[in-house]
Amino acid sequence: xxxxxxxxxxxxxxxxxxxSMNCTSSSxxxxxxxxxxxxxxxxVLLIALYKAGELTSNGRLTAQFGITRKDSFLNISASIxxxxxxxxxxxxxxNTGKLIFGQGTTLQVKP
Amino acid sequence: GAVVSQHPSRVxxxxxxxxxxxxxxxxxxxxTMFWYxxxxxxxxxxxxxxxxxxxxxYEQGVEKDKFLINHASLTLSTLxxxxxxxxxxxxxxxxxxxxxRGTEAFFxxxxxxxxx
Numbered sequence: 001x002x003x004x005x006x007x008x009x010x011x012x013x014x015x016x017x018x019x020s021m022n023c024t025s026s027s028x029x030x031x032x033x034x035x036x037x038x039x040x041x042x043x044v045l046l047i048a049l050y051k052a053g054e055l056t057s058n059g060r061l062t063a064q065f066g067i068t069r070k071d072s073f074l075n076i077s078a079s080i081x082x083x084x085x086x087x088x089x090x091x092x093x094x095n096t097g098k099l100i101f102g103q104g105t106t107l108q109v110k111p
Numbered sequence: 112g113a114v115v116s117q118h119p120s121r122v123x124x125x126x127x128x129x130x131x132x133x134x135x136x137x138x139x140x141x142x143t144m145f146w147y148x149x150x151x152x153x154x155x156x157x158x159x160x161x162x163x164x165x166x167x168x169y170e171q172g173v174e175k176d177k178f179l180i181n182h183a184s185l186t187l188s189t190l191x192x193x194x195x196x197x198x199x200x201x202x203x204x205x206x207x208x209x210x211x212r213g214t215e216a217f218f219x220x221x222x223x224x225x226x227x
Contacts, residue, residue: 042117042206044218045216045217048213088155092214097143098145099145099214101155103154
């Protein structure tokens with residue numbers, strides 16, 4: 001089945017540092033989504049990418065849809081303590097109509 | 112816009128009883144809703160896809176008689192965990208897709224189910 005490999009699994013950084021995480025897949029996706037989940041809450045959509053090569057920003061967040069349509073990355077610049085949480089990538093396949101999630105990246109920010 | 116409300120947020124039930132979880136799209140019509148289960152420190156596992164007016168499509172390994180899904184309207188889908196057992200304790204999350212916005216999916220707040 002379709003799988004997403006998300007890395008790194010966890011990160012512990014200093015406030016103010018930039019962060020980068022990525023997802024790769026053996027399959028092509030037509031949409032890449034990035035979500036953030038706080039403990040005990042549902043995931044919140046951060047950025048949606050619809051075209052190969054697309055680069056989209058949302059405040060301090062920037063994400064790109066890989067040219068091959070099999071990967072995506074998310075960058076967070078100048079991290080702050082409220083960036084703490086679990087970040088998930090998700091790929092949507094038009095073949096199955098399903099949203100496939102990566103394993104998540106747990107981010108911890110030290111003030 | 113694109114708000115999905117899930118209720119209840121927490122529920123504790125006795126083993127052998129059934130529990131119903133509701134998922135509502137508040138400001139859009141959702142022809143498709145999805146139900147996920149999430150174990151601690153793990154990713155979201157798709158359980159089933161719920162389509163308005165038709166039977167849900169379950170993922171492999173998910174018992175349809177155990178997890179009853181009803182998508183009776185364009186704004187409401189329900190998940191009923193029947194004859195719950197302690198191993199059913201988990202975090203259940205629904206999501207809904209607003210086709211007018213493309214393939215983005217918006218999530219409810221999740222329901223923490225504890226079966227004692």
